[in-house]
Amino acid sequence: MSKLDNAIYEIHDLDDLAVRDTPLTGIHPLIKLLVTVFFIILTVSFDKYQLSAMLPGIFYILLVFLAGDIPFGKSMKKLRIILPLVCMVGLFNVFFDRIPVLRLGTFVVTGGMMSAVTLMLKGVFSVLASYLLIATTGIDKICYALRLLHLPKIIVLQLSLTYRYITVLLGEANTIFCAYILRAPRQKGVHFKVWGPLIGQLLLRSMDRANDLYDSMVLRGYRGAFYVGDKIPFHLKDWMYLILWTGFFVLMRCFNLVQLLGGLFV
Amino acid sequence: MDMQGHEGHECLECRNLSFSYEKNVSVLKELTFHVHKHETVGLIGANGAGKSTLMRILVGLELGYEGTVTVESVPVVKNHLPEIREKLGYVFQDSDSQLFMSTVYEDIAFAPKNYGLSETEVEARVNEALDMIDIQYLRDKKTYRMSGGEKKMAALATILAMKPSIMLMDEPTVALDPRNRRILINVLNSLDQGKLIASHDLDMVWDTCSRVLLLSHGEIVEYGPTEEILSNQKLLEANGLELPLSLLKR
Numbered sequence: 001m002s003k004l005d006n007a008i009y010e011i012h013d014l015d016d017l018a019v020r021d022t023p024l025t026g027i028h029p030l031i032k033l034l035v036t037v038f039f040i041i042l043t044v045s046f047d048k049y050q051l052s053a054m055l056p057g058i059f060y061i062l063l064v065f066l067a068g069d070i071p072f073g074k075s076m077k078k079l080r081i082i083l084p085l086v087c088m089v090g091l092f093n094v095f096f097d098r099i100p101v102l103r104l105g106t107f108v109v110t111g112g113m114m115s116a117v118t119l120m121l122k123g124v125f126s127v128l129a130s131y132l133l134i135a136t137t138g139i140d141k142i143c144y145a146l147r148l149l150h151l152p153k154i155i156v157l158q159l160s161l162t163y164r165y166i167t168v169l170l171g172e173a174n175t176i177f178c179a180y181i182l183r184a185p186r187q188k189g190v191h192f193k194v195w196g197p198l199i200g201q202l203l204l205r206s207m208d209r210a211n212d213l214y215d216s217m218v219l220r221g222y223r224g225a226f227y228v229g230d231k232i233p234f235h236l237k238d239w240m241y242l243i244l245w246t247g248f249f250v251l252m253r254c255f256n257l258v259q260l261l262g263g264l265f266v
Numbered sequence: 267m268d269m270q271g272h273e274g275h276e277c278l279e280c281r282n283l284s285f286s287y288e289k290n291v292s293v294l295k296e297l298t299f300h301v302h303k304h305e306t307v308g309l310i311g312a313n314g315a316g317k318s319t320l321m322r323i324l325v326g327l328e329l330g331y332e333g334t335v336t337v338e339s340v341p342v343v344k345n346h347l348p349e350i351r352e353k354l355g356y357v358f359q360d361s362d363s364q365l366f367m368s369t370v371y372e373d374i375a376f377a378p379k380n381y382g383l384s385e386t387e388v389e390a391r392v393n394e395a396l397d398m399i400d401i402q403y404l405r406d407k408k409t410y411r412m413s414g415g416e417k418k419m420a421a422l423a424t425i426l427a428m429k430p431s432i433m434l435m436d437e438p439t440v441a442l443d444p445r446n447r448r449i450l451i452n453v454l455n456s457l458d459q460g461k462l463i464a465s466h467d468l469d470m471v472w473d474t475c476s477r478v479l480l481l482s483h484g485e486i487v488e489y490g491p492t493e494e495i496l497s498n499q500k501l502l503e504a505n506g507l508e509l510p511l512s513l514l515k516r
Contacts, residue, residue, distance in 0.1 A: 008410065009410075012368050012408060012410055015368045016368060016369075016408075019368075019369075019372075164366065167410075171362075171410075209362075209363060212358065212360065212363030213363055213366045215327050215363075216358060216363055216364045216365075216366065217366065217376075218351070219325055219327075219351050219354070219355075219356050220351075220376055220377035220380060220424065220428065221348075221351065221352070221376075221377050221380030221381050221428075222376075222380055223348075223380070
Protein backbone atom coordinates (compact mmCIF):
# COMPACT_ATOMS: atom_id res chain seq x y z
CA MET A 1 0.00 0.00 0.00
CA SER A 2 1.46 3.42 -0.93
CA LYS A 3 1.84 6.17 1.66
CA LEU A 4 -1.06 8.10 0.12
CA ASP A 5 -3.24 4.98 0.03
CA ASN A 6 -2.36 4.43 3.64
CA ALA A 7 -3.30 8.00 4.56
CA ILE A 8 -6.73 7.58 2.93
CA TYR A 9 -7.18 4.28 4.72
CA GLU A 10 -6.34 5.88 8.07
CA ILE A 11 -8.89 8.66 7.60
CA HIS A 12 -11.61 6.15 6.74
CA ASP A 13 -10.49 3.98 9.63
CA LEU A 14 -11.04 6.94 11.95
CA ASP A 15 -14.58 7.29 10.58
CA ASP A 16 -15.17 3.60 11.19
CA LEU A 17 -14.13 3.88 14.84
CA ALA A 18 -16.87 6.42 15.42
CA VAL A 19 -19.70 4.23 14.16
CA ARG A 20 -18.97 1.21 16.36
CA ASP A 21 -21.19 0.37 19.28
CA THR A 22 -19.24 1.33 22.42
CA PRO A 23 -20.31 2.98 25.70
CA LEU A 24 -18.77 6.24 24.48
CA THR A 25 -20.27 6.38 21.01
CA GLY A 26 -23.67 6.30 22.73
CA ILE A 27 -23.00 9.56 24.60
CA HIS A 28 -24.59 12.67 23.06
CA PRO A 29 -22.12 14.40 20.69
CA LEU A 30 -22.70 17.81 22.26
CA ILE A 31 -21.80 16.47 25.70
CA LYS A 32 -18.62 14.88 24.38
CA LEU A 33 -17.72 18.09 22.57
CA LEU A 34 -18.25 20.19 25.70
CA VAL A 35 -16.24 17.83 27.90
CA THR A 36 -13.39 17.83 25.37
CA VAL A 37 -13.36 21.61 25.04
CA PHE A 38 -13.47 21.97 28.82
CA PHE A 39 -10.60 19.51 29.20
CA ILE A 40 -8.46 21.35 26.64
CA ILE A 41 -9.16 24.76 28.20
CA LEU A 42 -8.35 23.38 31.62
CA THR A 43 -5.15 21.73 30.36
CA VAL A 44 -3.77 24.88 28.75
CA SER A 45 -4.73 27.00 31.76
CA PHE A 46 -2.17 25.35 34.08
CA ASP A 47 0.94 27.33 34.99
CA LYS A 48 4.14 26.20 33.29
CA TYR A 49 5.51 24.74 36.54
CA GLN A 50 2.30 22.94 37.57
CA LEU A 51 3.37 19.64 36.08
CA SER A 52 2.14 17.41 38.89
CA ALA A 53 -1.26 19.13 39.04
CA MET A 54 -1.76 18.32 35.35
CA LEU A 55 -0.90 14.65 35.61
CA PRO A 56 -4.41 13.42 36.59
CA GLY A 57 -5.45 14.45 33.05
CA ILE A 58 -3.91 11.13 31.96
CA PHE A 59 -6.78 9.47 33.80
CA TYR A 60 -9.31 11.13 31.42
CA ILE A 61 -7.32 10.20 28.32
CA LEU A 62 -6.87 6.58 29.39
CA LEU A 63 -10.48 6.15 30.40
CA VAL A 64 -11.73 7.51 27.07
CA PHE A 65 -9.33 5.17 25.24
CA LEU A 66 -10.72 2.23 27.22
CA ALA A 67 -14.42 3.15 27.16
CA GLY A 68 -14.28 4.03 23.48
CA ASP A 69 -12.40 0.80 22.72
CA ILE A 70 -9.89 2.83 20.71
CA PRO A 71 -6.81 0.80 19.72
CA PHE A 72 -3.87 2.59 21.40
CA GLY A 73 -1.09 1.37 19.11
CA LYS A 74 -3.00 2.24 15.94
CA SER A 75 -3.81 5.67 17.33
CA MET A 76 -0.17 6.39 18.13
CA LYS A 77 0.70 5.35 14.57
CA LYS A 78 -1.89 7.79 13.23
CA LEU A 79 -0.52 10.59 15.39
CA ARG A 80 3.12 9.75 14.67
CA ILE A 81 3.77 13.04 12.87
CA ILE A 82 1.85 15.49 15.02
CA LEU A 83 2.87 14.19 18.47
CA PRO A 84 6.65 14.64 18.03
CA LEU A 85 6.02 18.15 16.69
CA VAL A 86 3.93 18.98 19.74
CA CYS A 87 6.63 17.57 21.98
CA MET A 88 9.20 19.93 20.48
CA VAL A 89 7.25 23.05 21.45
CA GLY A 90 8.87 23.61 24.85
CA LEU A 91 12.28 22.19 24.04
CA PHE A 92 14.11 25.53 24.13
CA ASN A 93 12.91 26.28 27.66
CA VAL A 94 15.53 23.77 28.86
CA PHE A 95 18.30 26.09 27.63
CA PHE A 96 16.83 29.43 28.68
CA ASP A 97 15.42 28.68 32.13
CA ARG A 98 18.17 27.07 34.24
CA ILE A 99 16.91 27.95 37.72
CA PRO A 100 16.86 24.75 39.86
CA VAL A 101 13.41 23.96 41.19
CA LEU A 102 13.75 20.37 42.36
CA ARG A 103 16.42 17.91 43.35
CA LEU A 104 15.94 14.18 42.67
CA GLY A 105 18.91 12.65 44.44
CA THR A 106 21.90 14.15 42.65
CA PHE A 107 19.86 15.16 39.59
CA VAL A 108 18.84 18.82 39.51
CA VAL A 109 15.57 19.57 37.77
CA THR A 110 15.58 23.11 36.35
CA GLY A 111 12.57 25.33 35.75
CA GLY A 112 13.22 24.93 31.99
CA MET A 113 12.95 21.16 32.18
CA MET A 114 9.79 21.40 34.23
CA SER A 115 8.13 23.90 31.88
CA ALA A 116 9.24 21.96 28.79
CA VAL A 117 7.59 18.78 30.07
CA THR A 118 4.50 20.74 31.12
CA LEU A 119 4.20 22.31 27.67
CA MET A 120 4.77 18.93 26.09
CA LEU A 121 2.00 17.39 28.18
CA LYS A 122 -0.37 20.27 27.40
CA GLY A 123 0.17 19.67 23.69
CA VAL A 124 -0.10 15.89 23.90
CA PHE A 125 -3.25 16.06 26.05
CA SER A 126 -4.92 18.54 23.69
CA VAL A 127 -4.08 16.55 20.55
CA LEU A 128 -5.16 13.25 22.12
CA ALA A 129 -8.42 14.74 23.46
CA SER A 130 -9.29 16.11 20.00
CA TYR A 131 -8.36 12.81 18.36
CA LEU A 132 -10.49 10.87 20.84
CA LEU A 133 -13.43 13.18 20.22
CA ILE A 134 -13.28 12.50 16.47
CA ALA A 135 -12.68 8.77 16.98
CA THR A 136 -15.65 8.36 19.32
CA THR A 137 -18.04 10.81 17.66
CA GLY A 138 -17.31 11.23 13.95
CA ILE A 139 -17.06 14.48 12.06
CA ASP A 140 -20.76 14.57 11.07
CA LYS A 141 -21.96 14.34 14.65
CA ILE A 142 -19.39 16.90 15.77
CA CYS A 143 -20.80 19.24 13.12
CA TYR A 144 -24.30 18.48 14.46
CA ALA A 145 -23.12 19.39 17.97
CA LEU A 146 -21.56 22.62 16.67
CA ARG A 147 -24.89 23.54 15.07
CA LEU A 148 -26.60 22.92 18.42
CA LEU A 149 -24.20 25.50 19.83
CA HIS A 150 -25.48 27.90 17.14
CA LEU A 151 -22.15 28.11 15.35
CA PRO A 152 -22.82 29.70 11.92
CA LYS A 153 -23.99 27.11 9.40
CA ILE A 154 -21.41 28.24 6.84
CA ILE A 155 -18.51 27.54 9.20
CA VAL A 156 -19.83 24.10 10.12
CA LEU A 157 -20.37 23.31 6.43
CA GLN A 158 -16.79 24.36 5.64
CA LEU A 159 -15.48 22.10 8.37
CA SER A 160 -17.54 19.15 7.19
CA LEU A 161 -16.65 19.53 3.50
CA THR A 162 -12.96 20.22 4.18
CA TYR A 163 -12.77 16.95 6.07
CA ARG A 164 -14.32 15.12 3.13
CA TYR A 165 -12.14 16.98 0.62
CA ILE A 166 -8.96 15.63 2.25
CA THR A 167 -9.69 12.08 1.03
CA VAL A 168 -10.60 13.33 -2.46
CA LEU A 169 -7.32 15.25 -2.64
CA LEU A 170 -5.32 12.27 -1.40
CA GLY A 171 -7.12 9.93 -3.82
CA GLU A 172 -6.34 12.13 -6.81
CA ALA A 173 -2.73 12.61 -5.65
CA ASN A 174 -2.40 8.84 -5.42
CA THR A 175 -3.74 8.32 -8.97
CA ILE A 176 -1.43 10.98 -10.42
CA PHE A 177 1.57 9.65 -8.50
CA CYS A 178 0.88 6.07 -9.68
CA ALA A 179 0.55 7.22 -13.30
CA TYR A 180 3.85 9.11 -12.97
CA ILE A 181 5.82 6.37 -11.27
CA LEU A 182 4.69 3.72 -13.79
CA ARG A 183 6.19 5.81 -16.57
CA ALA A 184 9.31 6.78 -14.64
CA PRO A 185 10.30 3.43 -13.10
CA ARG A 186 13.92 4.33 -12.39
CA GLN A 187 13.17 7.56 -10.61
CA LYS A 188 12.93 7.91 -6.89
CA GLY A 189 10.10 10.31 -6.12
CA VAL A 190 8.83 12.99 -8.49
CA HIS A 191 11.38 15.07 -10.41
CA PHE A 192 11.20 18.73 -9.35
CA LYS A 193 10.77 19.88 -12.97
CA VAL A 194 7.27 18.34 -13.11
CA TRP A 195 6.12 19.48 -9.68
CA GLY A 196 4.34 22.51 -11.20
CA PRO A 197 2.24 20.64 -13.79
CA LEU A 198 1.51 17.82 -11.34
CA ILE A 199 0.30 20.16 -8.62
CA GLY A 200 -1.79 22.06 -11.19
CA GLN A 201 -3.31 18.79 -12.38
CA LEU A 202 -3.90 17.68 -8.83
CA LEU A 203 -5.73 20.89 -8.01
CA LEU A 204 -7.88 20.83 -11.14
CA ARG A 205 -8.73 17.14 -10.90
CA SER A 206 -9.51 17.21 -7.21
CA MET A 207 -11.72 20.28 -7.74
CA ASP A 208 -13.55 18.39 -10.48
CA ARG A 209 -13.99 15.34 -8.27
CA ALA A 210 -15.10 17.48 -5.34
CA ASN A 211 -17.60 19.17 -7.62
CA ASP A 212 -18.96 15.82 -8.84
CA LEU A 213 -19.30 14.58 -5.27
CA TYR A 214 -21.11 17.76 -4.31
CA ASP A 215 -23.48 17.29 -7.27
CA SER A 216 -24.12 13.73 -6.14
CA MET A 217 -24.93 14.95 -2.63
CA VAL A 218 -27.22 17.72 -3.85
CA LEU A 219 -29.08 15.29 -6.13
CA ARG A 220 -29.78 13.13 -3.11
CA GLY A 221 -31.38 15.81 -1.00
CA TYR A 222 -28.34 17.47 0.59
CA ARG A 223 -29.23 20.97 1.77
CA GLY A 224 -26.04 22.12 3.44
CA ALA A 225 -26.04 19.90 6.52
CA PHE A 226 -25.20 16.25 6.96
CA TYR A 227 -28.15 14.44 8.39
CA VAL A 228 -27.10 12.39 11.41
CA GLY A 229 -30.38 10.63 12.00
CA ASP A 230 -33.38 11.67 14.01
CA LYS A 231 -32.77 14.51 16.46
CA ILE A 232 -30.46 12.98 19.05
CA PRO A 233 -32.13 13.10 22.47
CA PHE A 234 -30.27 13.72 25.74
CA HIS A 235 -30.34 10.90 28.30
CA LEU A 236 -29.49 10.71 31.98
CA LYS A 237 -26.17 9.01 31.14
CA ASP A 238 -25.20 12.06 29.05
CA TRP A 239 -25.75 14.46 31.95
CA MET A 240 -23.94 12.07 34.31
CA TYR A 241 -21.01 11.97 31.91
CA LEU A 242 -20.89 15.76 31.78
CA ILE A 243 -21.25 16.25 35.54
CA LEU A 244 -18.68 13.60 36.50
CA TRP A 245 -16.01 14.82 34.14
CA THR A 246 -16.51 18.54 34.78
CA GLY A 247 -16.48 17.74 38.53
CA PHE A 248 -13.22 15.87 38.09
CA PHE A 249 -11.72 18.69 36.00
CA VAL A 250 -12.73 21.33 38.58
CA LEU A 251 -11.13 19.23 41.34
CA MET A 252 -8.05 18.84 39.21
CA ARG A 253 -7.82 22.58 38.69
CA CYS A 254 -8.49 23.63 42.29
CA PHE A 255 -6.38 21.01 44.07
CA ASN A 256 -3.14 19.30 43.25
CA LEU A 257 -4.58 15.79 43.35
CA VAL A 258 -1.21 14.10 42.95
CA GLN A 259 0.18 16.05 45.94
CA LEU A 260 -2.92 15.28 48.03
CA LEU A 261 -2.72 11.60 47.17
CA GLY A 262 1.01 11.58 47.92
CA GLY A 263 0.32 13.26 51.28
CA LEU A 264 -1.81 10.29 52.30
CA PHE A 265 1.16 7.96 52.05
CA VAL A 266 4.09 10.18 53.15
CA MET B 267 -51.77 10.34 -28.70
CA ASP B 268 -48.25 10.88 -30.14
CA MET B 269 -46.59 9.53 -33.24
CA GLN B 270 -45.39 6.40 -31.44
CA GLY B 271 -48.94 5.64 -30.43
CA HIS B 272 -48.47 6.30 -26.72
CA GLU B 273 -51.03 7.98 -24.59
CA GLY B 274 -49.92 11.19 -22.81
CA HIS B 275 -48.56 10.99 -19.22
CA GLU B 276 -45.08 12.24 -20.05
CA CYS B 277 -42.92 12.17 -16.98
CA LEU B 278 -40.08 13.90 -18.74
CA GLU B 279 -40.40 16.36 -21.55
CA CYS B 280 -37.95 18.56 -23.47
CA ARG B 281 -39.08 21.14 -26.00
CA ASN B 282 -36.61 22.97 -28.24
CA LEU B 283 -33.84 22.42 -25.73
CA SER B 284 -30.57 24.12 -26.71
CA PHE B 285 -27.48 24.51 -24.61
CA SER B 286 -23.92 25.76 -24.92
CA TYR B 287 -21.06 25.98 -22.44
CA GLU B 288 -19.43 28.80 -24.43
CA LYS B 289 -20.95 31.39 -26.72
CA ASN B 290 -21.46 30.20 -30.31
CA VAL B 291 -20.46 26.61 -29.44
CA SER B 292 -23.71 24.70 -29.20
CA VAL B 293 -23.59 21.42 -27.36
CA LEU B 294 -27.29 20.63 -27.73
CA LYS B 295 -29.50 21.98 -30.52
CA GLU B 296 -33.28 22.21 -30.48
CA LEU B 297 -33.96 18.86 -28.81
CA THR B 298 -37.61 17.89 -28.49
CA PHE B 299 -38.56 14.54 -26.97
CA HIS B 300 -40.40 13.00 -24.07
CA VAL B 301 -40.24 9.95 -21.85
CA HIS B 302 -43.53 8.41 -20.73
CA LYS B 303 -44.25 7.02 -17.32
CA HIS B 304 -43.22 3.35 -17.08
CA GLU B 305 -41.18 3.63 -20.28
CA THR B 306 -37.46 3.06 -20.82
CA VAL B 307 -35.74 5.17 -23.43
CA GLY B 308 -32.18 4.63 -24.60
CA LEU B 309 -29.96 7.60 -25.32
CA ILE B 310 -27.24 6.65 -27.76
CA GLY B 311 -24.61 8.49 -29.73
CA ALA B 312 -20.88 8.61 -30.35
CA ASN B 313 -18.49 10.16 -27.83
CA GLY B 314 -19.09 13.89 -27.50
CA ALA B 315 -22.64 13.70 -28.89
CA GLY B 316 -23.99 15.51 -25.82
CA LYS B 317 -25.51 12.61 -23.86
CA SER B 318 -23.96 13.44 -20.48
CA THR B 319 -24.67 17.15 -20.90
CA LEU B 320 -28.31 16.36 -21.62
CA MET B 321 -28.46 14.24 -18.46
CA ARG B 322 -26.94 17.04 -16.39
CA ILE B 323 -29.52 19.49 -17.73
CA LEU B 324 -32.39 17.15 -16.94
CA VAL B 325 -31.36 16.88 -13.29
CA GLY B 326 -30.78 20.62 -13.05
CA LEU B 327 -27.00 20.59 -12.75
CA GLU B 328 -26.74 22.87 -15.81
CA LEU B 329 -29.35 25.58 -15.89
CA GLY B 330 -28.45 28.09 -18.59
CA TYR B 331 -30.41 26.32 -21.32
CA GLU B 332 -32.94 27.57 -23.85
CA GLY B 333 -36.31 25.93 -24.40
CA THR B 334 -38.32 24.06 -21.78
CA VAL B 335 -37.59 20.99 -19.72
CA THR B 336 -40.26 19.57 -17.42
CA VAL B 337 -40.35 16.63 -15.05
CA GLU B 338 -43.91 15.53 -14.26
CA SER B 339 -45.06 18.95 -15.47
CA VAL B 340 -42.67 20.79 -13.12
CA PRO B 341 -40.21 22.99 -15.02
CA VAL B 342 -36.53 22.36 -14.36
CA VAL B 343 -35.67 25.83 -13.08
CA LYS B 344 -33.77 26.97 -10.01
CA ASN B 345 -36.82 27.46 -7.78
CA HIS B 346 -38.10 23.93 -8.40
CA LEU B 347 -34.82 22.06 -8.05
CA PRO B 348 -35.53 20.42 -4.66
CA GLU B 349 -38.88 19.15 -5.98
CA ILE B 350 -37.34 18.00 -9.27
CA ARG B 351 -34.54 16.15 -7.53
CA GLU B 352 -36.95 14.20 -5.36
CA LYS B 353 -38.56 12.91 -8.55
CA LEU B 354 -35.32 12.13 -10.38
CA GLY B 355 -32.61 9.63 -9.64
CA TYR B 356 -29.33 10.07 -11.49
CA VAL B 357 -26.73 7.32 -11.70
CA PHE B 358 -23.39 8.91 -12.55
CA GLN B 359 -21.06 7.55 -15.19
CA ASP B 360 -18.22 7.45 -12.65
CA SER B 361 -19.31 5.65 -9.48
CA ASP B 362 -16.39 7.13 -7.55
CA SER B 363 -18.10 10.48 -7.94
CA GLN B 364 -21.34 9.10 -6.57
CA LEU B 365 -20.21 7.32 -3.43
CA PHE B 366 -18.89 9.53 -0.66
CA MET B 367 -19.83 7.95 2.66
CA SER B 368 -17.58 5.36 4.25
CA THR B 369 -19.85 2.29 3.97
CA VAL B 370 -22.38 1.15 1.38
CA TYR B 371 -25.14 1.24 4.00
CA GLU B 372 -24.44 4.86 4.92
CA ASP B 373 -24.27 5.88 1.28
CA ILE B 374 -27.59 4.25 0.41
CA ALA B 375 -29.17 5.72 3.55
CA PHE B 376 -27.96 9.22 2.70
CA ALA B 377 -30.91 10.24 0.51
CA PRO B 378 -33.71 8.67 2.60
CA LYS B 379 -32.27 10.39 5.68
CA ASN B 380 -32.12 13.71 3.89
CA TYR B 381 -35.74 13.32 2.90
CA GLY B 382 -36.65 13.04 6.56
CA LEU B 383 -37.54 9.35 6.83
CA SER B 384 -37.36 7.74 10.26
CA GLU B 385 -34.50 5.36 11.12
CA THR B 386 -36.80 2.33 10.65
CA GLU B 387 -37.97 3.51 7.25
CA VAL B 388 -34.40 4.28 6.22
CA GLU B 389 -33.32 0.77 7.23
CA ALA B 390 -36.21 -0.72 5.23
CA ARG B 391 -35.38 1.39 2.16
CA VAL B 392 -31.72 0.38 2.29
CA ASN B 393 -32.56 -3.32 2.60
CA GLU B 394 -35.08 -3.11 -0.22
CA ALA B 395 -32.54 -1.44 -2.52
CA LEU B 396 -29.85 -3.99 -1.64
CA ASP B 397 -32.23 -6.89 -2.20
CA MET B 398 -33.41 -5.55 -5.54
CA ILE B 399 -29.97 -5.85 -7.08
CA ASP B 400 -28.86 -8.77 -4.95
CA ILE B 401 -26.00 -7.02 -3.16
CA GLN B 402 -26.84 -7.59 0.52
CA TYR B 403 -23.27 -8.87 0.90
CA LEU B 404 -21.98 -5.36 0.21
CA ARG B 405 -24.10 -3.73 2.94
CA ASP B 406 -21.31 -3.04 5.43
CA LYS B 407 -18.47 -2.93 2.96
CA LYS B 408 -16.26 0.17 2.81
CA THR B 409 -16.92 2.08 -0.39
CA TYR B 410 -13.22 2.84 -0.91
CA ARG B 411 -12.31 -0.84 -0.82
CA MET B 412 -14.67 -2.09 -3.54
CA SER B 413 -14.13 -3.14 -7.13
CA GLY B 414 -15.41 -1.00 -10.00
CA GLY B 415 -18.37 -3.32 -10.56
CA GLU B 416 -19.33 -3.39 -6.89
CA LYS B 417 -19.19 0.40 -6.81
CA LYS B 418 -21.45 0.56 -9.83
CA MET B 419 -24.05 -1.69 -8.20
CA ALA B 420 -23.82 0.25 -4.93
CA ALA B 421 -24.25 3.54 -6.82
CA LEU B 422 -27.39 2.14 -8.42
CA ALA B 423 -28.71 1.09 -4.99
CA THR B 424 -28.20 4.64 -3.67
CA ILE B 425 -30.63 5.83 -6.34
CA LEU B 426 -33.11 2.97 -5.96
CA ALA B 427 -33.44 3.84 -2.27
CA MET B 428 -34.80 7.25 -3.29
CA LYS B 429 -37.70 5.58 -5.13
CA PRO B 430 -37.59 8.21 -7.88
CA SER B 431 -40.39 8.45 -10.42
CA ILE B 432 -37.83 8.63 -13.22
CA MET B 433 -34.30 7.33 -13.39
CA LEU B 434 -31.50 8.77 -15.48
CA MET B 435 -28.50 6.53 -15.97
CA ASP B 436 -25.21 7.40 -17.57
CA GLU B 437 -23.40 4.29 -18.81
CA PRO B 438 -24.85 1.95 -16.17
CA THR B 439 -23.12 -1.20 -17.44
CA VAL B 440 -19.58 0.20 -17.48
CA ALA B 441 -17.28 -1.86 -15.20
CA LEU B 442 -19.86 -4.62 -14.68
CA ASP B 443 -18.96 -8.27 -15.20
CA PRO B 444 -21.38 -10.37 -17.33
CA ARG B 445 -23.28 -11.71 -14.31
CA ASN B 446 -23.82 -8.27 -12.77
CA ARG B 447 -24.64 -6.84 -16.17
CA ARG B 448 -27.38 -9.45 -16.55
CA ILE B 449 -28.66 -8.70 -13.03
CA LEU B 450 -28.75 -5.01 -13.87
CA ILE B 451 -30.69 -5.63 -17.08
CA ASN B 452 -33.22 -7.74 -15.16
CA VAL B 453 -33.53 -5.06 -12.50
CA LEU B 454 -34.05 -2.34 -15.10
CA ASN B 455 -36.73 -4.42 -16.79
CA SER B 456 -38.49 -5.02 -13.49
CA LEU B 457 -38.54 -1.36 -12.43
CA ASP B 458 -41.76 0.45 -13.04
CA GLN B 459 -40.33 3.94 -13.27
CA GLY B 460 -39.66 5.90 -16.42
CA LYS B 461 -36.00 5.53 -17.38
CA LEU B 462 -33.60 7.36 -19.66
CA ILE B 463 -30.42 5.35 -20.18
CA ALA B 464 -27.38 6.82 -21.91
CA SER B 465 -25.10 4.05 -23.06
CA HIS B 466 -22.70 2.71 -25.63
CA ASP B 467 -23.73 -0.81 -24.66
CA LEU B 468 -26.26 -1.21 -27.45
CA ASP B 469 -27.03 -4.81 -26.49
CA MET B 470 -28.16 -3.62 -23.08
CA VAL B 471 -30.19 -0.86 -24.74
CA TRP B 472 -31.75 -3.50 -26.99
CA ASP B 473 -32.67 -5.61 -23.95
CA THR B 474 -34.11 -2.80 -21.85
CA CYS B 475 -35.41 0.11 -23.93
CA SER B 476 -38.61 0.37 -25.89
CA ARG B 477 -37.51 3.49 -27.72
CA VAL B 478 -34.15 4.98 -28.63
CA LEU B 479 -33.03 8.53 -29.09
CA LEU B 480 -29.99 8.84 -31.34
CA LEU B 481 -27.91 11.97 -30.76
CA SER B 482 -25.18 13.27 -33.01
CA HIS B 483 -23.30 16.54 -32.51
CA GLY B 484 -25.99 17.72 -30.12
CA GLU B 485 -28.91 17.05 -32.45
CA ILE B 486 -31.55 14.34 -32.49
CA VAL B 487 -30.92 12.26 -35.59
CA GLU B 488 -33.58 9.66 -34.93
CA TYR B 489 -36.11 8.92 -32.22
CA GLY B 490 -38.16 5.76 -32.49
CA PRO B 491 -38.62 2.09 -31.64
CA THR B 492 -35.45 0.33 -30.49
CA GLU B 493 -35.56 -2.52 -33.03
CA GLU B 494 -35.98 -0.09 -35.89
CA ILE B 495 -33.01 2.11 -34.97
CA LEU B 496 -30.59 -0.46 -33.59
CA SER B 497 -30.96 -2.75 -36.58
CA ASN B 498 -30.31 0.08 -39.05
CA GLN B 499 -26.62 -0.46 -39.76
CA LYS B 500 -26.29 2.47 -42.16
CA LEU B 501 -27.84 4.91 -39.70
CA LEU B 502 -25.67 3.72 -36.82
CA GLU B 503 -22.45 3.77 -38.80
CA ALA B 504 -23.19 7.22 -40.20
CA ASN B 505 -23.35 8.43 -36.60
CA GLY B 506 -20.21 6.78 -35.25
CA LEU B 507 -21.88 3.65 -33.88
CA GLU B 508 -22.05 -0.02 -34.81
CA LEU B 509 -24.73 -2.69 -34.75
CA PRO B 510 -25.27 -4.35 -31.38
CA LEU B 511 -23.02 -7.42 -31.06
CA SER B 512 -26.05 -9.70 -30.82
CA LEU B 513 -27.17 -8.58 -34.30
CA LEU B 514 -23.78 -8.95 -35.94
CA LYS B 515 -23.37 -12.01 -38.16
CA ARG B 516 -20.42 -14.02 -36.92
